[in-house]
Amino acid sequence: MKNNKHLFQLKDRVVYVTGGLGRIGKAVCDELSKLGAVVVGLDRSLPETVVRTDIHYSVFDITNTENLEERLLVLQKKFGPAYGWANCAYPRTEDWAQSNIENIEPQSWAANIQLQMNCNCLLSAAVAKIMATRNEGSLVNIASIYGLVGPDFQIYEDNGLMTPPAYAAIKGGIIGFTRYMASHYGPRNVRINAVAPGGVAADQPAGFVEKYAERTPLRRMAEAHEVGAPIAFLVSHAAAYITGTVLPIDGGWTAI
Numbered sequence: 001m002k003n004n005k006h007l008f009q010l011k012d013r014v015v016y017v018t019g020g021l022g023r024i025g026k027a028v029c030d031e032l033s034k035l036g037a038v039v040v041g042l043d044r045s046l047p048e049t050v051v052r053t054d055i056h057y058s059v060f061d062i063t064n065t066e067n068l069e070e071r072l073l074v075l076q077k078k079f080g081p082a083y084g085w086a087n088c089a090y091p092r093t094e095d096w097a098q099s100n101i102e103n104i105e106p107q108s109w110a111a112n113i114q115l116q117m118n119c120n121c122l123l124s125a126a127v128a129k130i131m132a133t134r135n136e137g138s139l140v141n142i143a144s145i146y147g148l149v150g151p152d153f154q155i156y157e158d159n160g161l162m163t164p165p166a167y168a169a170i171k172g173g174i175i176g177f178t179r180y181m182a183s184h185y186g187p188r189n190v191r192i193n194a195v196a197p198g199g200v201a202a203d204q205p206a207g208f209v210e211k212y213a214e215r216t217p218l219r220r221m222a223e224a225h226e227v228g229a230p231i232a233f234l235v236s237h238a239a240a241y242i243t244g245t246v247l248p249i250d251g252g253w254t255a256i
């Protein structure tokens with residue numbers, strides 16, 4: 001593509017976003033839409049009235065791993081073949097936030113590995129296989145800084161927040177699988193990347209936000225759109241020579 005001005009353009013390209021109604025998924029939909037993509041937000045359920053008119057929505061439960069390829073083909077028959085796909089769904093058990101390394105509940109551990117890692121990976125594999133039949137595509141997984149480095153537990157002291165131990169296993173697994181897929185599908189021009197966001201601001205307790213900011217070179221938490229835009233970049237042609245990478249979006253958290 002000679003005209004660099006259009007490298008970020010996704011005009012008329014169909015891009016699916018799982019968890020499209022979530023904090024990050026919504027921001028990803030917004031940024032993709034700004035680039036001209038035909039955006040399809042997928043979520044486990046939809047509100048009666050969806051306010052956005054520039055985005056299509058469809059119910060798609062990523063934890064249903066039955067007949068994945070068939071269901072994807074039905075979806076793509078309706079909205080168009082997936083040029084891009086962003087995995088932003090975040091299914092988790094109700095006790096997720098209470099999980100502690102010194103008191104791991106095996107059933108909860110296994111359930112979250114299934115919901116958050118296995119389901120995302122199986123879905124990614126099915127999506128990429130279909131993309132490969134057209135010799136083009138770009139899929140983005142969401143990992144986390146906690147797939148790259150261990151937590152600094154000092155930021156969780158005295159504020160009731162915690163990052164569950166399974167999160168590290170899940171996000172590390174997603175990073176490994178992203179690289180595996182990138183290697184396998186590179187020859188068929190399907191790019192597979194991941195992002196590793198730091199914490200997104202969402203009314204966390206002031207003490208936590210303060211400690212988080214102190215520990216971060218940019219001295220603040222992320223805004224959702226600051227995660228959405230780099231994901232849209234990875235989907236776009238501007239990232240045509242990028243595959244198998246894990247892009248930290250973390251204000252410098254993993255640089256120090």
Ligand SMILES: NC(=O)c1ccc[n+]([C@@H]2O[C@H](COP(=O)([O-])OP(=O)(O)OC[C@H]3O[C@@H](n4cnc5c(N)ncnc54)[C@H](O)[C@@H]3O)[C@@H](O)[C@H]2O)c1
Binds near residue numbers: 023060088
């Ligand atoms: N928010 C952060 O600070 C942060 C930081 C780093 C990484 N992440 C990662 O970003 C991703 C998205 O997080 P978020 O903060 O946007 O979460 P969120 O809870 O705001 O949104 C998740 C979305 O996924 C949907 N969802 C849940 N189960 C589903 C299912 N079975 N099928 C389809 N959709 C389903 C929900 O309805 C919701 O719309 C997660 O992988 C998370 O680990 C988040």
